[in-house]
Amino acid sequence: MGGLVRGENSLDNERGRGLLTEAMEVLRGNLLLVLGSIAWWGSHYLLLWNARIAAVDSLISGYDGRFVLTIAGTVIALGVATLVSRRKPQFTFAGWRGSYVVFAVCASVALGLLVIPALGESNPMVTAGGAVLSGVGNSFMLLLCGELHARMGVRFMPLVFAVETVAGVAVFFLLSWLPVVGEMAASAVLIVIAAVSYYAYARFARPMYADRVPAKVDMTVKPLVVLAVLTGFAYGLVRTFAAGGLEHSGASAGMESEYIGTCICALLLVAVFLLQGRQSLFEQCLLFVVPLVATGMLLVSLHGVIDVVPTAINTGGFACFFNLMWYFAAVLAVHDKKYRLTFLVALLFFSSQLGQMLGALVPTQFSNAFSSGLTYLLLLVSTLFMYYRAKTAQKNLDKDGMSEDPFSIEGEECLEDSAVDAWIQRFGFSAREAQIAMLLARRMPYKQISAGLFISDNTVKTHVRNIYKKADVSSREELVEALRDIAKNG
Numbered sequence: 001m002g003g004l005v006r007g008e009n010s011l012d013n014e015r016g017r018g019l020l021t022e023a024m025e026v027l028r029g030n031l032l033l034v035l036g037s038i039a040w041w042g043s044h045y046l047l048l049w050n051a052r053i054a055a056v057d058s059l060i061s062g063y064d065g066r067f068v069l070t071i072a073g074t075v076i077a078l079g080v081a082t083l084v085s086r087r088k089p090q091f092t093f094a095g096w097r098g099s100y101v102v103f104a105v106c107a108s109v110a111l112g113l114l115v116i117p118a119l120g121e122s123n124p125m126v127t128a129g130g131a132v133l134s135g136v137g138n139s140f141m142l143l144l145c146g147e148l149h150a151r152m153g154v155r156f157m158p159l160v161f162a163v164e165t166v167a168g169v170a171v172f173f174l175l176s177w178l179p180v181v182g183e184m185a186a187s188a189v190l191i192v193i194a195a196v197s198y199y200a201y202a203r204f205a206r207p208m209y210a211d212r213v214p215a216k217v218d219m220t221v222k223p224l225v226v227l228a229v230l231t232g233f234a235y236g237l238v239r240t241f242a243a244g245g246l247e248h249s250g251a252s253a254g255m256e257s258e259y260i261g262t263c264i265c266a267l268l269l270v271a272v273f274l275l276q277g278r279q280s281l282f283e284q285c286l287l288f289v290v291p292l293v294a295t296g297m298l299l300v301s302l303h304g305v306i307d308v309v310p311t312a313i314n315t316g317g318f319a320c321f322f323n324l325m326w327y328f329a330a331v332l333a334v335h336d337k338k339y340r341l342t343f344l345v346a347l348l349f350f351s352s353q354l355g356q357m358l359g360a361l362v363p364t365q366f367s368n369a370f371s372s373g374l375t376y377l378l379l380l381v382s383t384l385f386m387y388y389r390a391k392t393a394q395k396n397l398d399k400d401g402m403s404e405d406p407f408s409i410e411g412e413e414c415l416e417d418s419a420v421d422a423w424i425q426r427f428g429f430s431a432r433e434a435q436i437a438m439l440l441a442r443r444m445p446y447k448q449i450s451a452g453l454f455i456s457d458n459t460v461k462t463h464v465r466n467i468y469k470k471a472d473v474s475s476r477e478e479l480v481e482a483l484r485d486i487a488k489n490g
Contacts, residue, residue: 026156027163032205033148034164036197040141041168043190045258046175046183047111047134066114066131071236071357073135074142078350081143085343092342094147094202099140104195106137108188115184137191139349144198146345150330151205157330158276161323162269169262176255216280217335220454221344223386224328227285227321228351230379234293235318236359237375238311257308261315264292268320272327281328282387289324290383292317297376325349337432338459390454422486427470436463437471441480 027034085091093099113130149157175186268288276284296314329344359375424434439449450460473479 023156023159026152027160030152030160030201030205032197032201033152034160036194036201037145037149037164038167038171039190039197040145040194041165042171042175043107043187043194044138045169045172046187046190047114066127068357068360069128069131070135070138071353071360073132074139074353075135075350075357077136077139078142078346078353081139082343082346082350085340085346089340089343092147093140093143094198097199099144100195100199100202103137103140103144104191106133106140107191110134110137111184111188111191115180141194141198142349143342143345144202146326146329146349147342148198148201148205149326150333150341154327154330154334155276156273157327158269158273158324161326162266162273165262165269165319165323166266169259173259215276215284215331217331217454218280218282218390219285219328219332220456221332221339221347223282223390224325224332224348225351226382226386227289228325228348229355230375230382231289231293231318231321232352232355233359234297234314234355234375234379236356237362238296238314238359257311257315260308260312261319264312264316265319265323268292268316269323272320272324281331282390284324285321286383286387289317289321290379292320294376294380297379322352325352336455336459338456338462423483426486427467429467429470433463433467433470436460437467437479437483440464440467440476441483 081093110130110133113126113133149160152160171190175183178186272279272284272288279287292313294317296310296312296317299310299313325348326345329341329348332339332344333341423429423437424431429437435453436449439452446457446460446464450457453460468474468479471479471482473482
């Protein structure tokens with residue numbers, strides 16, 4: 001027995017070393033991308049949580065006006081990007097050189113405009129312009145980050161994000177001791193480094209790994225959008241309520257909570273990476289995002305005062321979901337070809353930023369313990385309800401024969417049924433099309449197929465049209481007859 005245990009431990013250690021070696025290979029192979037992301041996170045933190053600039057750039061009594069206008073610029077830019085990527089599915093921001101120019105120019109000019117009031121020349125219009133430009137520039141970086149990270153394959157994305165966020169906040173911590181002008185100059189250099197690194201990576205890097213989806217996909221786009229709005233709203237509300245609005249002390253407390261929250265976020269992302277093969281997407285949200293965001297909201301509502309700890313907890317959960325949105329978009333783009341990666345990234349971040357803006361704009365008389373507690377309940381109940389619906393739909397489908405299906409839920413594993421294998425060889429079905437053909441042969445309705453596979457009704461109909469075309473049939477009856485004939489005769 002002892003020898004068996006030692007053998008199992010040795011195997012586990014060997015697997016761990018192999019995983020670590022592969023992870024290091026991924027980091028080395030994508031070094032330009034990682035360095036660019038670290039530079040961007042550092043510049044982002046320097047501008048977002050500069051206590052001195054935040055105190056001077058306040059525009060509206062009771063609010064952090066610079067933060068609200070920055071988010072507004074992000075919402076506008078991401079809204080346009082969502083429409084463009086929806087109308088032009090083949091368009092990618094990483095493939096358009098203008099994306100890197102827009103980011104570098106907007107972010108650099110914004111720095112200059114925002115630092116002017118800190119030098120003694122206060123002008124609300126200049127500050128407003130700088131805040132909006134900052135939001136527009138960061139929007140392009142959000143899109144580029146999602147598109148370029150997907151090239152490494154979804155498996156290692158959470159781990160790479162953990163490395164980038166921790167290193168980014170470390171850069172922020174080191175440079176935050178500089179004078180305002182020096183800090184902003186360093187931030188401008190980081191922006192240039194980020195833009196150049198991303199552009200060089202986009203031009204010269206090649207995908208290293210095939211797109212494998214280790215986690216079970218039990219979420220569609222709609223619940224992800226709901227979660228993005230709710231977590232964004234929670235973060236915006238807590239930031240305004242717990243960070244004390246425009247006060248210098250509030251901004252300093254917010255900066256401290258950002259340090260701690262980012263470290264919590266990194267630990268959660270590492271946990272997602274290590275456990276993703278055992279968990280579904282919904283379970284990742286329930287374990288690593290919702291508890292922290294909701295607990296932070298609850299603690300803030302109970303304290304009702306500036307408190308670093310609850311704000312850090314909330315920030316950790318929100319930052320984890322913020323990074324996971326890139327991961328979720330990549331997973332869904334692999335799982336369901338109806339939605340392109342660019343559209344999913346733009347949509348999810350637009351939803352999150354819109355939620356942040358709404359949370360930050362809650363009137364100060366309503367930004368209190370009651371509103372925080374209410375948001376806590378809304379987030380928790382909504383997530384549990386969506387998770388329950390997803391699991392119920394899957395159980396209902398299993399009862400009707402889905403458990404006998406020779407595919408995994410992702411439809412990417414090897415087939416074991418010789419008849420289905422014959423269909424693929426004869427008609428040229430994709431794995432997903434063969435999976436749906438099997439369900440059609442079992443007389444399963446479209447809605448039940450879409451619920452069980454977590455794809456939309458329109459996606460099912462698109463697959464069915466492709467199946468009919470490849471099999472040269474015009475109805476389900478003809479398809480069933482053709483499938484049976486292939487199964488019998490080969």
